[in-house]
Amino acid sequence: MSMVILTVDDSRTMRDMLRLALAGDEFEVVQAVDGLDGLDVLGRNDPDVIITDINMPNLDGFGFIEGVRRSERHRSTPILVLTTESDSAKKQRARDSGATGWIVKPFDPVKLIDAIRRVAA
Amino acid sequence: MDPMEAIKATFFQECDELLGDLEEGLLTLETGGGDSETVNAVFRAVHSVKGGAGAFGLEPLVRFAHVFETTMDMVRSGALAPELHVIQVLLRAADHLADHVAAAKAGGTPVGGEDAIVAELEALTAGAGSAPAAAPAPIPTFEATPLPSVPDEPDFGFSPMMISLDPDPQPEPEPDTGADWLVRFTPKDVMYRNANDALPLMRELARLGPLSVECNIRTVPLLDALDPLGAYLTWTVTLTAPDVARERIVDVFEFVDGDCVFSVEQVEAEPAPAPMILPEPEILAPVASKPVAPATPQVAAPTPPASAETPPANEARGAEAAAPATIRVDLDRVDRLIDLVGELVINQAMLAQRVMESGVARSSNIALGLDDLEQLTREIQDSVMAIRAQPVKSVFQRMPRLAREVAAMTGKRVRLVTEGEGTEVDKTVIERLAEPLTHMLRNAIDHGLESPEERRAAGKPEEGVIKLAAMHRSGRIVIEISDDGRGINRERVRDIAVKRGLIEADAALSDEEIDNLIFAPGFSTAATISDVSGRGVGMDVVKRSIQALGGRITIVSRPGLGSTFTMSLPLTLAVLDGMVVTVGEQTLVVPITAIIESLQPKPGDIQALGPDGFVLSVRGAYVPLIDVAQAMSWGETASTGPGVTLLVESGIGGLAALRVDAIQGQRQVVIKSLELNYQQVDGIAAATILGDGRVALILDVDAIISLRKRSTPPSPPQFAIAS
């Protein structure tokens, strides 16, 4: 049975690239376009792993992660943040919000999948 | 198409949208509007461009985007105030970014002017203060230098810090045959809160070699003292992987580093691994860090029953009005659909005609059914046309940058104001609007506006204002470009026109007629057009491109105060509501939007005026009477009988009466271009195919009116007012 991955990013390009990287039978990809949409989609899906961007309109990555961690159902779902920032403060803040791990853009699809496998229950 | 190529195309499309948002946000900030969300949106736009560019390895774009992003981040954090001069630098940076995107799209041609704009940005960031104290974490200093190449950095976070519990920290060990690795780790409760868990960590370690694991549960309290979200366990793992380097093992813990306490040591391989007792308490005490979000203690496993989730709305973002759902459709499909619907309309008309000709009664079921069919077909056509209707915003969006560039090049100061960007028009018209609008904007800045000194001397503000407005009017779209510059120099225009032989030296012309001379063919030459970036073009060319769209252009000018150009265009180049009329043996279509009413004049209403002109009296006023057959030089197809007269209005508001033989009926027709396979014909806007399969011409009302003024053979063509 395939793993359900929720990807949350406001960039169409990035969503397409994630979808391409996770193409295949092993993963089923569900997408959202920002943090608010992500929380909405979570209401209808049970992803095994969540991948989210930080900078997004309406509700940014931090707010989204905090929202996920507050939910009963998904509070233990692994969350990976995507970031181009080499800034440790942002990473720490992501962790403080509740992120499980991170991956730096531009990402190598192989490493992305590796990270997913590492955090998946 | 290779999927990466498709995504790259998506990326460039997205860049266009992001660049648009970027400029829009900066323009809002420039006029003093906007708020922190505007700044955020601008930051995000640059950030997204950079992110995508990085994914495709578009290095020059990434480098500049990074500098730009760094500056924007300072504005976002409050370290750099969004004052006017700052915004203007940012606007130039946005233009430069757009150049980079275009260059990347074109395959990596180098972009000039980089040093200048980078220097400007760096000057801003260097001069900015540190962030206000409200920032939660210490703000690191931003590098204004290009980003160090990303691949150097490990993909997963920074290199993990290792907390060593061992009093003698081990030197980086070489894999030592016969040695095992001893890994001890104690999660803190935050580790679980972040959905990290011991099991995946074990799994990772197990990939490196065989494990034996011991779990120390000594500090697990009794049930009633147990916090289910607390952390009380310590694991000791013995890993037999002599060839594995230490960093590799440490890497396994990188996500949880800081959220747990761990150590990695190398020990002698022991034949029978004995449990190691760890040194004491401070490590094992339940480490409660930040208070976890309060939750009702649950004994159940981490998958609670599906209860109501905390509504995300308390995130304090007001729910915005949901945007209407959209889908992306290939433009080819829409075009094909429109063509098909066009054929449907023709076919339906042909069917209706043939059925009626076969003698079916008007009240019969068949006839009624055909009426319904016509109604339906119209609705389908309207709906389909609406799909392709787009706001003119996409054309207007390019104008601010153009204005900035032309202003800089000509040393003028310009403020561009736009209005009505949401006005919708068919895509076919939009695409062809850009060029004439561009020429007119250049002209307005280059010729229309005075230099700042001249303006000051004239008592005007140094900054000239150009207004670009779009609106719907009488079933057409009207676009106005007005400036508050010097207006048309009528003396000069007149002189040039005489010199070019366009008018007689002593011709008496009204002010309006003189102004419209600038549209006359042959009026402008290279000498009169200043070469603004090598693209000087005369107004006659602009006028012809507008006319090719079935549009009109006129000018109103007030010396010293400015000029207003008004363009009126059909809403679509695809269909038209028309009145089908007969003129002799010809069937013609007159656009409904031009018709005010049809008249049945009595002979006494027609008066001769001058050698061969006629006028018609309409409710006390007199309008020129034009015999269409004559105007089209179909003169010999005798117009018998009194015929029907249509009172029409030209695009600039002039009235005329057109005489035709009979009215066939009103119909929505599909416009077929004459220019496609032939060329533009005076007096004819386009063609259509009627129910009988024959081609009928669509009358160009304005041109007919002008033609009539010209056609007085055998004398030479008089000067005609450009309309």
Next chain:
Amino acid sequence: MSVTQTASSSAAQRELVAFRMGAQEYCVDIRSVLEIRGWAPATHLPSSPSYVRGVINLRGTVLPIIDLGARLGLQVSAPSARHVIIVARIDRKTVGLLVEAVSDILTVAEDVIQPTPDIACETVRAFVKGIIAIDGEMISLITLDGLLPDEIAQEAA
């Protein structure tokens, strides 16, 4: 319609559509020809040269009809139902060429085409690019470039 072959071993072959107008024989390269249709009455266009007979409907496209003989300055008879329309491509436009009848499709070797005799007529110089002699008949090869009337008012330079 027969297909006549003129054999030649070494030269390139050209395929031509031969037709009759103004009591003379002409031909054009078949690569310009899209189809051949019977005559249809055209809708007259105002302000157009007399050799532009009007426009017709070709499956939803508006097609201008050029009387080819008239364009070349020949004496032509009034269009009738026996005339033929050659649908051809000129530059990027599709037009209909009105001729009296289509005679043949020829395949000739390039070297069989003789240069045009130097006569005074301007249209001949402009359009006739070569002559072919077949079975005692002279067939003039014409080019379609420049056939359409120039756009009225050029851009001011």
